[in-house]
Amino acid sequence: MSDIVVKRPIWQANQARGLVDAGLDRLRRGEVGSVPVAIGLVIIAVVFYRLNAHFLSAENLTNLALQMAATGTIALGIVLVLLLGEIDLSAGSVSGLTAVVMTLLYVRHGWNTVFAVLAAIAVGAAIGLLHGLMRTMLSMPSFVVTLAGLIGWQGLMLYLLGKEGTVNLPFDRGIATISDTWLPAVLGWLLVALLAGGHLAASLVTRHQRVGAGLDASTPVWIVVRSGSLAALLGGVVLVLNTDRGVPLTLVIFGGLVLVVGLILRRTVFGRRIYAVGGNAEAARRAGINVTGIRIAAFVGCSALATLGGILAASRLVAVNQSSGGSDILLNAIAAAVIGGTSLFGGRGRAYAALLGILVIQSITNGMLLLNVDSSVRFMVTGAVLAISVAIDSVARRGAEGAR
Numbered sequence: 001m002s003d004i005v006v007k008r009p010i011w012q013a014n015q016a017r018g019l020v021d022a023g024l025d026r027l028r029r030g031e032v033g034s035v036p037v038a039i040g041l042v043i044i045a046v047v048f049y050r051l052n053a054h055f056l057s058a059e060n061l062t063n064l065a066l067q068m069a070a071t072g073t074i075a076l077g078i079v080l081v082l083l084l085g086e087i088d089l090s091a092g093s094v095s096g097l098t099a100v101v102m103t104l105l106y107v108r109h110g111w112n113t114v115f116a117v118l119a120a121i122a123v124g125a126a127i128g129l130l131h132g133l134m135r136t137m138l139s140m141p142s143f144v145v146t147l148a149g150l151i152g153w154q155g156l157m158l159y160l161l162g163k164e165g166t167v168n169l170p171f172d173r174g175i176a177t178i179s180d181t182w183l184p185a186v187l188g189w190l191l192v193a194l195l196a197g198g199h200l201a202a203s204l205v206t207r208h209q210r211v212g213a214g215l216d217a218s219t220p221v222w223i224v225v226r227s228g229s230l231a232a233l234l235g236g237v238v239l240v241l242n243t244d245r246g247v248p249l250t251l252v253i254f255g256g257l258v259l260v261v262g263l264i265l266r267r268t269v270f271g272r273r274i275y276a277v278g279g280n281a282e283a284a285r286r287a288g289i290n291v292t293g294i295r296i297a298a299f300v301g302c303s304a305l306a307t308l309g310g311i312l313a314a315s316r317l318v319a320v321n322q323s324s325g326g327s328d329i330l331l332n333a334i335a336a337a338v339i340g341g342t343s344l345f346g347g348r349g350r351a352y353a354a355l356l357g358i359l360v361i362q363s364i365t366n367g368m369l370l371l372n373v374d375s376s377v378r379f380m381v382t383g384a385v386l387a388i389s390v391a392i393d394s395v396a397r398r399g400a401e402g403a404r
Helices: 002-028 035-051 058-082 091-107 113-137 142-161 174-180 185-212 220-242 249-267 269-279 281-286 291-317 329-339 352-370 375-403
Strands: 166-168 319-321
Touching: 035 352, 035 375, 058 091, 058 220, 058 249, 058 291, 058 329, 058 352, 091 113, 091 142, 091 166, 091 174, 091 291, 091 319, 091 329, 113 142, 113 174, 113 291, 174 249, 174 291, 185 220, 249 269, 249 291, 249 352, 269 281, 269 291, 281 291, 291 319, 329 352, 329 375, 352 375
Parallel strands: none
Antiparallel strands: 166 319
């Protein structure tokens, strides 16, 4: 018994030391993760708060949560294709087209809301399937395939809208109510408890499995600290939002999609295969992975998520029109994925990159609107942030290659 008592602290200390060394090694190789984004968000918050105290008010933060959901959902789909080293330039047009399909089925043909949404998602998935087949079967570059899609699907959207150019959704029912629905305060706190508790339970199960396999694992203290930090962060968000209208349903939907995609990427064989193909497609093929199937599935997922983003945008606007899915939506979605930490070269990134990236972009946009800054300056600042993010990614990739 005394041997066990003596050896356990030594074993835990070795485990902790190993994790610290691993973290330092990642930093030396340029794998900085989401640290630059977190620092950037703090700087953005401090600067805009100093310039306009209303920036961190509950009302403005609630508006910020509403603004980021639609484009953030599209960015989440962009993450999937970027992980493979591919690109999808049609995501904005697909979001607009499928939102129009959903609206026409719902308003003009009297379809049930759920069936209209499911039909739109099916159309989006079919478009993604077409893109994936053109990319894999015809060996066409994804840039060209999706650029053609950007133009073609936008043309189809304009054709469906006809001369009127706008179709309004009913204000008091169906899709339009999504952006005007707020969680009760109690339900918001319950959501925090479930997420933090689920994170703690999942981390403990993972630790148990890794210890059983003889692998390095996080210490119990570190697991509790991480889950506690998550609970504090989520609790702070809910506390602030509850002082205004509450937690918006659109934010819950977007956050839920980030969580689901994150679990798929990190906890499933399919997710691991995405990283494998993105890291080295030829090595993945020789390992027996169906590279063609993975690429097609990623494009299908990207277009399906673009559809959901388009539906959220239509809900907030309470209409679809000729500008649906247009303007700078696509550029912001791609920028969000990259700024959040997803590598343009494939093989590196997480689902939460979409959340972090769109939070950066929308914070800059929101803050400059509060200051009445001209849109030209906003575009230049966003472009600079994107360039810095790509530079960090390039340095990180070069560091990783030099460490091999």
